[in-house]
Amino acid sequence: MKVVNLATTDLGGSYKAVERIHRALCMQSVDSVVLLRTKFHEDSMGTQVIDTPLKSLLSKAKNVGNLLLSKGEIISDCFGTNMSKHPAVRDADVIILHWVNSFISYRNVEQLLALGKPVIWVAHDMWNCTGGCHYDRYCGRYEQGCGKCPLIGSKKENDRSCRNFDRKARAVQQSGSLTLVGPSKWSAECAERSRIWQGRRITWIYNPIDYDQYRRLEKEEALRAKYGVTTDKKIILFGACGALSNRTKGAQNLLKALQKLDTDSYLLAVFGNKDGERMADCPLETHYFGYIRSEEEMTEVYNLADVFLAPSEQESFCYTVGEALACGTPVVAFRIGGIAEQVTHQANGYLAEYGSYEQLAEGIRFCTERPMQYIRNENSLSEIGRQYRRLFEELLREKEDE
Numbered sequence: 174m175k176v177v178n179l180a181t182t183d184l185g186g187s188y189k190a191v192e193r194i195h196r197a198l199c200m201q202s203v204d205s206v207v208l209l210r211t212k213f214h215e216d217s218m219g220t221q222v223i224d225t226p227l228k229s230l231l232s233k234a235k236n237v238g239n240l241l242l243s244k245g246e247i248i249s250d251c252f253g254t255n256m257s258k259h260p261a262v263r264d265a266d267v268i269i270l271h272w273v274n275s276f277i278s279y280r281n282v283e284q285l286l287a288l289g290k291p292v293i294w295v296a297h298d299m300w301n302c303t304g305g306c307h308y309d310r311y312c313g314r315y316e317q318g319c320g321k322c323p324l325i326g327s328k329k330e331n332d333r334s335c336r337n338f339d340r341k342a343r344a345v346q347q348s349g350s351l352t353l354v355g356p357s358k359w360s361a362e363c364a365e366r367s368r369i370w371q372g373r374r375i376t377w378i379y380n381p382i383d384y385d386q387y388r389r390l391e392k393e394e395a396l397r398a399k400y401g402v403t404t405d406k407k408i409i410l411f412g413a414c415g416a417l418s419n420r421t422k423g424a425q426n427l428l429k430a431l432q433k434l435d436t437d438s439y440l441l442a443v444f445g446n447k448d449g450e451r452m453a454d455c456p457l458e459t460h461y462f463g464y465i466r467s468e469e470e471m472t473e474v475y476n477l478a479d480v481f482l483a484p485s486e487q488e489s490f491c492y493t494v495g496e497a498l499a500c501g502t503p504v505v506a507f508r509i510g511g512i513a514e515q516v517t518h519q520a521n522g523y524l525a526e527y528g529s530y531e532q533l534a535e536g537i538r539f540c541t542e543r544p545m546q547y548i549r550n551e552n553s554l555s556e557i558g559r560q561y562r563r564l565f566e567e568l569l570r571e572k573e574d575e
Contacts, residue, residue: 174565175204177265179256179273183209183217185414186492187272187297190356192218193381194269194295197558203565206261210254210276214466222259236275244333245325247305251340253278257285267565270294279344286349291568293352296360298489301353302367304334304341308421308487316366342369350568356380356490357511376564379514380490381557384549386468387499389476396477402460404440407541410478410502412444412462413485413493417452423484424452426507430484430533431456439537444474475500480540484533488512495550498522503545505536521548 176198180191191207195218198205207219210232223232235252242249253276256262268290270277277285285292298307304319312323320335321327327334345351352374355361361377364370390396397403409431413422431441436456443452444462452459465471475481481497483506488494490511494504498515504522506512507529516522522545523536 174202174267174562174569175265176206176267176269176565177261178205178207178219178269178271179262179277180207180209180219180271181273181276182211183214183219185272188217189492190295190297190380190490191271193383193554194557194561196383197381197554198561199558200555201558201562203558203562206265208256208259208261220261222254222256235278239275239278242333243305246307247322247325247334247337248274248300248307249305249333249337250274250278251280253281255281255284257281257288262288265290266569268292272297274300279340282344283347286347286351289349289572291350291352291565291572293354293564293568295354295356296364296489297356299360299363299487301341302364302369304336304338306334310486315363318368338369342371345369345373346371350572352376352564352568354378354564357514359510359514360489378557378560378564379511379550379552380492380495381554382495382499382550382552383468384499384553387472387475387496389501389547390473393477396473400460400462400474400477402440402442402477404458406438406440406458407479408440408442408477409457409537410442410444410474410481410497411484412442412446414445414464415447416443416445417450418447421486421488423486426484426486426530426533427482428452428455429530430482430537433531433534434537439541442474442478444471471496472500475502478502480505480537482506482533482537483512485509485512491515495552498548498550501547503540505533505540507533515550517546517548520546 195205195207208222209219212221238252300307303315319338320330322334353364355377358377361375364375417424441457441459444465475497481502481504483494488510494512494515497504504516507527508524518524523539525532
């Protein structure tokens with residue numbers, strides 16, 4: 174069985190999912206390959222398809238066109254790269270689309286469906302079912318087809334978000350086999366509420382965690398010394414790709430929760446911040462790790478913390494939560510999205526009601542003042558690989574029966 178994974182770049186949490194799904198498939202004897210528009214790291218898995226100066230120039234021109242047609246956070250992908258003629262795509266039994274913004278356009282989706290192969294689209298955020306935003310900030314307009322978009326201050330029914338929604342729906346409803354896979358039940362339920370995916374197969378498969386890599390380590394004091402976090406205070410860890418600049422990750426919520434703590438009892442550790450980027454008005458002593466690419470280092474950083482705080486606004490899965498839990502570090506977060514499906518309240522973490530900063534603070538106190546359980550969620554590489562392979566086999570059988 175041959176599978177091709179398409180993704181825009183080798184950056185961020187969505188690419189982490191691509192790489193781990195690829196590894197999970199290989200463990201199930203699936204011949205999996207990864208194709209990227211742009212590759213930033215030589216040692217990352219995947220082959221860059223924009224591999225000549227001319228292709229690069231054309232890709233950049235298309236991206237400029239998409240930006241001109243976008244408005245604020247409402248992203249339009251009208252121009253992209255036709256991957257239907259790529260040898261690896263032609264040779265594949267199943268095509269998987271991941272986070273493909275600025276790479277695969279609406280028209281390109283139609284071209285892939287025209288090949289007659291099963292196509293799976295993994296919804297790493299909400300963009301697949303909205304008129305262009307990656308997360309809707311609970312406006313719920315995508316359930317009515319968007320329009321009057323609050324993210325761009327629109328009062329018009331037929332605004333950019335509505336036109337994007339309709340164009341995306343036409344692409345998704347093109348004849349062919351197309352399945353949406355959400356990395357959580359929540360993300361699959363979002364798709365079910367969107368007219369874009371009406372009549373299409375929707376399912377959910379959690380993102381895989383490498384439990385051989387992310388695990389509990391001994392010698393916490395030695396780890397703190399290694400990273401220069403020598404303190405008797407409880408360590409609150411916070412981080413993500415673009416931790417301080419990405420509103421969805423909730424740095425603004427973090428500050429409000431920390432203000433409700435005894436500031437002399439805790440130290441904040443932050444990873445994923447850009448070089449020189451600091452958090453203004455933070456009431457706690459703060460240690461900044463910056464961007465950590467090494468999974469070995471990331472495992473150690475999770476292990477030196479007493480609690481991981483994930484104050485995200487919305488999340489389809491949230492890899493940092495899964496990784497922290499795999500390392501035995503309790504997680505405090507809002508009861509939202511895919512996070513609520515990983516954290517067991519008052520067992521391996523604490524779930525606050527959305528918007529309650531007092532409950533976030535209480536969760537930090539709760540998790541740092543008593544022993545917490547270690548609960549291994551059932552989303553290992555081998556288990557998730559098996560689930561994807563079963564889905565492939567089902568889709569291919571249906572294709573043979575047509």
